[in-house]
Amino acid sequence: MSANALTRAFPKALKEVRLHLCQTGQASAGARKFLETNYKPIKQSNPDLPFLVREASGTPARAFARFERGVEKHVELDGLSSADVEKKFGELLAASA
Incomplete structure (x- = not known):
């Protein structure tokens, strides 16, 4: 999923997204970086999505x-x-199709 795809509205069928991670663990470092980079654009494009x-x-x-x-x-x-x-996040969202 490209960064542009994250700035578009997600499918209407999607009702909630939850991200579970460890705030300090090395195994969660990629998820933390993804969150730091993409949370704001995702919320700007999908303000009503939890x-x-x-x-x-x-x-x-x-x-x-x-x-x-x-x-x-x-x-x-x-x-x-x-x-x-x-x-992986893109694959998860594509599962709604």
Whole structure:
């Protein structure tokens, strides 16, 4: 998913995004960098979409997406670079199609 894709509105079927990560762990470094770089553009393009960040010590980095009818999908982000996290995030959003 390109940076431009993150600045566009996400699918209407997407109801919530949750990002779980460790605030200090090396395995979550890519997820933290992705969040620092992309949170603001995502929220500017999707102001009404709940985008929740859950930080907890030792938590593996994962992203969850909740779609219409309670369908929930997730991707593992632990140990990935920021660019790889962005790709996985794109795959997660594409799951709504």
